[in-house]
Amino acid sequence: VTHAVGDFLITQWLFSTAGGKYDIDLAESCAQVQSAADVVIDRDLRLDYSPDRGQVETRQAVADLYAGACGPDGVVVTHGGQEALYLFYRTFLSPGAHVITTVPGWQQSWEVPRAAGCSVTELVWRPGDPFDTEALREALRPETSLVILCSPGNPSGCMLTDDEWTSILAILDGAGVWLLSDEEFLADLSTSTIRRYPRCLSVSSLSKMYGLPGLRMGWAATASAEGRAAIERMINYKRYTSIANSPICEQIALDVLSDLGSQQNRYQSLLRDGAELLTKFAALHSGVISVVPPQGTPFAWVQLDAAISSFTLARRLLDEYRVLIMPGEVFATEHGFRLTYARPTDVLSAGLDRLGDLLEKVRLRPT
Numbered sequence: 001v002t003h004a005v006g007d008f009l010i011t012q013w014l015f016s017t018a019g020g021k022y023d024i025d026l027a028e029s030c031a032q033v034q035s036a037a038d039v040v041i042d043r044d045l046r047l048d049y050s051p052d053r054g055q056v057e058t059r060q061a062v063a064d065l066y067a068g069a070c071g072p073d074g075v076v077v078t079h080g081g082q083e084a085l086y087l088f089y090r091t092f093l094s095p096g097a098h099v100i101t102t103v104p105g106w107q108q109s110w111e112v113p114r115a116a117g118c119s120v121t122e123l124v125w126r127p128g129d130p131f132d133t134e135a136l137r138e139a140l141r142p143e144t145s146l147v148i149l150c151s152p153g154n155p156s157g158c159m160l161t162d163d164e165w166t167s168i169l170a171i172l173d174g175a176g177v178w179l180l181s182d183e184e185f186l187a188d189l190s191t192s193t194i195r196r197y198p199r200c201l202s203v204s205s206l207s208k209m210y211g212l213p214g215l216r217m218g219w220a221a222t223a224s225a226e227g228r229a230a231i232e233r234m235i236n237y238k239r240y241t242s243i244a245n246s247p248i249c250e251q252i253a254l255d256v257l258s259d260l261g262s263q264q265n266r267y268q269s270l271l272r273d274g275a276e277l278l279t280k281f282a283a284l285h286s287g288v289i290s291v292v293p294p295q296g297t298p299f300a301w302v303q304l305d306a307a308i309s310s311f312t313l314a315r316r317l318l319d320e321y322r323v324l325i326m327p328g329e330v331f332a333t334e335h336g337f338r339l340t341y342a343r344p345t346d347v348l349s350a351g352l353d354r355l356g357d358l359l360e361k362v363r364l365r366p367t
């Protein structure tokens with residue numbers, strides 16, 4: 001038995017509710033987005049179909065990010081990380097299987113497995129809290145086939161510690177369970193869990209720290225023979241969905257990946273400058289908000305301590321101030337919001353000023 005997927009709340013908020021109503025975006029999870037003028041486009045490129053799994057040069061450049069943990073044969077290039085995740089769910093999961101994911105989190109990770117006829121346990125991993133490894137152990141069932149983890153997490157911005165990973169991987173190994181490691185926000189993929197666990201697939205993309213979500217260039221990578229077999233099944237499914245990647249996007253991706261140093265510098269300086277403003281902002285509005293320190297993500301989770309829901313706050317900020325944030329409700333939680341600070345400082349400080357104004361209103365006059 002398969003089921004329909006529910007409405008995708010994040011994009012519904014971004015495009016339907018908020019579309020056209022804001023001029024400052026502190027909601028999208030990407031670092032400040034780059035434009036076509038920032039990349040090199042080969043005018044002579046042939047607009048033919050390209051190889052379904054991605055060109056060997058692109059797959060090699062992705063493999064290099066994992067610093068030798070995998071080769072080009074362990075990589076499939078996809079339309080964003082989202083397609084890689086979807087292809088894995090559709091080819092790996094069978095009806096009746098049990099899947100474990102975490103909330104607040106990425107809605108696809110419970111919605112698509114449920115649509116594939118699986119039962120899903122949503123483990124609570126609150127922003128800033130340690131991961132509950134015992135709860136993971138207790139959630140395992142004989143039919144559990146997959147655990148999905150995202151570190152650093154969205155929307156928490158928090159990473160699993162090395163000790164937490166060690167305990168988690170021991171639990172999964174003992175049960176023979178696969179790990180889908182959503183590493184969209186892991187800036188250094190040489191530390192990917194594919195290094196530590198063979199039944200593991202890493203998914204990432206050029207969307208987040210590179211600020212290139214419109215390229216729709218993502219991938220899955222694995223270090224093991226069983227992972228490569230899973231990737232072959234994904235490639236076969238991809239022939240029924242998008243067939244191949246856009247050669248223009250792959251050419252740009254290759255160019256971007258050949259210039260890693262300046263891409264990383266751009267990202268780190270956005271984070272550094274933004275974090276400074278964010279820290280001052282948090283101090284100014286303590287009592288009504290507290291910021292969970294982000295661990296390398298373009299955004300931070302902000303706890304809201306006011307007699308108003310985070311959704312109402314986000315709605316008022318949009319309607320009265322034309323600033324966009326991501327209310328906790330779209331991640332299956334409440335009393336908080338995700339705030340993206342990897343923005344040019346003039347944009348960020350204008351956005352934070354407006355948000356601060358509203359926060360002081362709701363501190364004084366709860367609605």
Ligand SMILES: Cc1ncc(COP(=O)(O)O)c(C=O)c1O
Nearest residue numbers: 080081082106154184205207218
């Ligand atoms: C946790 C997580 N996984 C996957 C994605 C998919 O992103 P993309 O398809 O742009 O790589 C996102 C996008 O926001 C995300 O936050």
